[in-house]
Amino acid sequence: MINRGNLIALRKIEDQRFLETHKKSGELFAIAKDSMPNGVPMSWMSKWPGAYPVFVAEAKGASFVDVDGNTYIDFCLGDTGSMTGHSPEATVAAIREQVGRGLSVMLPTKDAADVSTELTKRFGVPLWQFTVSATDANRHVIRYSRLITKKSKIIVIDRCYHGSVDETFATLDASGKTVSREGNIGAPIELDKTTRVVPFNDLDAMKKALQKNDVAAILMEPAMTNVGIVLPVEGYLKAVEKLAREFGAKLIIDETHTISVGPGGMTAQLGLQPDFLTIGKAIGGGFPTGAFGMSAEIAKEIKSQVELEVIDTGGVGGTLAANALSLAAMRATLTKVLTEENFEKMIKLGTRWADGVEKVIEKYKLPWSVNRLGARAEYMFSAKSPTTGREAADAGDFELEQYIHLRMLNDGFLITPFHNMALISPDTTAADVDAHTQAFDKMCGELIG
Structure with missing residues (x-):
């Protein structure tokens, strides 16, 4: 379903867009390489898509701002570490x-x-x-x-x-x-x-x-x-x-x-x-x-x-x-913070996020599936939801994942690294979720174009 030639062309566009909108992060990365391997404080941070990692200036609630002044809706939330929202x-x-x-x-x-x-x-x-x-x-x-x-x-x-x-x-x-x-x-x-x-x-x-x-x-x-x-x-x-x-x-x-x-x-x-x-x-x-x-x-x-x-x-x-x-x-x-009332809201929005992604997948007839886990949801590159870790790993597509993460980052969204998972915090809003659905829809339309 994905035109690989088109994917390569789209990736070049996003690579250039990243460089144009993250110049101060690039300057910090150049300095960081003198004192940290690959310019990052943890080795796995090298895997983030883009020419270099985004350097964060401030994070609060369901969003963060980088050193270039770009604001992001954060669906990664420290890969659960900040499921509470940043600095509750x-x-x-x-x-x-x-x-x-x-x-x-x-x-x-x-x-x-x-x-x-x-x-x-x-x-x-x-x-x-x-x-x-x-x-x-x-x-x-x-x-x-x-x-x-x-x-x-x-x-x-x-x-x-x-x-x-x-x-x-x-x-x-x-x-x-x-x-x-x-x-x-x-x-x-x-x-x-x-x-x-x-x-x-x-x-x-x-x-x-x-x-x-x-x-x-x-x-x-x-x-x-x-x-x-x-x-x-x-x-x-x-x-x-x-x-x-x-x-x-x-x-x-x-x-x-x-x-x-x-x-x-x-x-x-x-x-x-x-x-x-x-x-x-x-x-x-x-x-x-x-x-x-x-x-x-x-x-x-x-x-x-x-x-x-x-x-x-x-x-x-x-x-x-x-x-x-x-x-x-x-x-x-x-x-x-992690109260019954907040979980009720988070889970409701997690369902809204999953429903929005699922409708886009159906709209473009992509052979992908969506799994839900309360305030957490994810789309996977398999028509049927995996039942084993091996099936999930085999459904991975590193080239496509890297593009999606970079594209969404450039559009102002951070999703969990290395797979396509979103997490909802008590500070996440319905507007945040719907903005992601719209960006996801536009991206998928271009991917199959």
Whole structure:
């Protein structure tokens, strides 16, 4: 459906438009290359389309302004980190107040009890610990699972993403063998030593992976998000929960992105009962933080096996984990920003965004599909919504994605990098959503022209 020659010509137009409207970003990029590899503070930022990354001057609510004065409607929102909108007033006020009272003292504050109580209410998981990121939370609960079960392997989903946890950067090769994923830098050992990979929505594969009785934990998102949105088929997650119990593996549910469905994520929505739950990003309103919850039984097991004398040397925790500033941010964000009322609005607009994109796809008879996950939605380059991570990955089209991201950026919209996902914040408006639909319509019309 896409005329590739036309796509190349359109990309040249957008490349030139970018250069003409982002001159100050170009100047900063030239300076940045002297002190940062590829001129960026994080290597993956090199993948943004355009001659160089856009340098941001200010972000507030559902938009941001770059150093050239261009304003953007932000549907990326820090890839969930700013799902609350940029710098929500309640979170900013709490951070400002706490800054004057201490940043990190290696002792608990009242906010720690308040935040853990709120998380219990939302997710139904009774006991909580705090980290600096969701990556840390995932890493810690894997270690605890191995401690408790005395088993070595973990199971992850093919094409998953759980932060920079070594054991999770695995995939399946053509023969079905667990191997290191492409781009996995400096893997410490071959991944099949620590990990088994199974496709999403495949209960037979999950059961087979558990049958050697050497699996400590199953780590999974309740819906895949980082390879594109892949939704669970009905009954799949509860069946995985049952298999985990049957084979003595701990079930870890990572809600870092899937909290987009509501205050308690898919765990509350579907009545899941994981052994551990991990989360980060959004619950701090964009401030770096993470948390993991556990059942009372898990906490009792850990306490019985970790001696107080060496509790600080087990590879779990960190000097800045549970710092006072992050807990103040979480308390304000959870109680005043990520509320039932705001989720109702966000989900309604997420549906509006998806409906608008879907109508354009139908208008131009494009073989694409749209998936929805509460306040999150995405269009994918396949006529049928993928049910596995592999199907989602195979539906990717890097050349087309790069053009779409650059075109939308030039038109004043930022969507989640490296796939076509939008996230709605409490500050996003119907006008923002409709403006995107109009720009998307114009772009698609030109793509097939």
